[in-house]
Amino acid sequence: ARLRKLSPLAAGVPPKLSADAVLPAATPLTTTVQQTEKMVVIGASTGGTEALRVVLEALPADCPPIAIVQHMPEHFTAAFANRLNAICRVTVKEAQDNDAMRRGQVLIAPGNMHMLLKRNGSRYYVEVREGPLVRRHRPSVDVLFRSAARYAGRNAVAAIMTGMGDDGAAGMKELFDVGAHTIAQDEASCVVFGMPQEAIKLGGVRKVVSLEEIAPAIVRAC
Numbered sequence: 001a002r003l004r005k006l007s008p009l010a011a012g013v014p015p016k017l018s019a020d021a022v023l024p025a026a027t028p029l030t031t032t033v034q035q036t037e038k039m040v041v042i043g044a045s046t047g048g049t050e051a052l053r054v055v056l057e058a059l060p061a062d063c064p065p066i067a068i069v070q071h072m073p074e075h076f077t078a079a080f081a082n083r084l085n086a087i088c089r090v091t092v093k094e095a096q097d098n099d100a101m102r103r104g105q106v107l108i109a110p111g112n113m114h115m116l117l118k119r120n121g122s123r124y125y126v127e128v129r130e131g132p133l134v135r136r137h138r139p140s141v142d143v144l145f146r147s148a149a150r151y152a153g154r155n156a157v158a159a160i161m162t163g164m165g166d167d168g169a170a171g172m173k174e175l176f177d178v179g180a181h182t183i184a185q186d187e188a189s190c191v192v193f194g195m196p197q198e199a200i201k202l203g204g205v206r207k208v209v210s211l212e213e214i215a216p217a218i219v220r221a222c
Helices: 048-057 077-087 141-151 169-177 194-201 211-221
Strands: 039-044 066-070 091-094 105-108 114-120 123-129 156-160 181-185 207-209
Touching (some): 048 066, 114 141, 141 169, 169 181
Parallel strands (some): 039 156, 156 181
Antiparallel strands (some): 114 123
């Protein structure tokens, strides 16, 4: 008998949702506040834990506020943040809902929770919440990047780093389109070039640099 080909859903594979499932695409809100401090968003996956150490260790203690999505299981992100906090000049912590984004501080999205950038006047903070998998991930880089495009716009600096798949590529194109400075890690220094490559293919990357050049590129852009 001929085998009937199952759809991905029937076969038990979840649909690949976009950031629309968590945050609708919208016009950037940056026109309401002209003078807003620069802020940084970073996304990484496979190979990202070591790559992020390299970047964060190289940043000055007074660097602009940073929000990071690293694909990692629940309960692992707090230990990861604590380890980085012990070796970096910046303060690194696992994000909690309504944490303010401050100079010299890095917030890492908790495993199994989405993290979104929000803004109240000129003050940035993060929202940590549940929601469906986006690009089959939670937290999702696309969700963070879309929220940054909406609430920070051209004041955002974004970096997409080593990782498998395409999470973050669409969000980085949205950031590029609103005038943000977008950076991708180059193929030679990636463990897996998937995520940066997909962002480059979509035309959302202004600069491609090696791992060691990401921190200086962020500082210059800010």
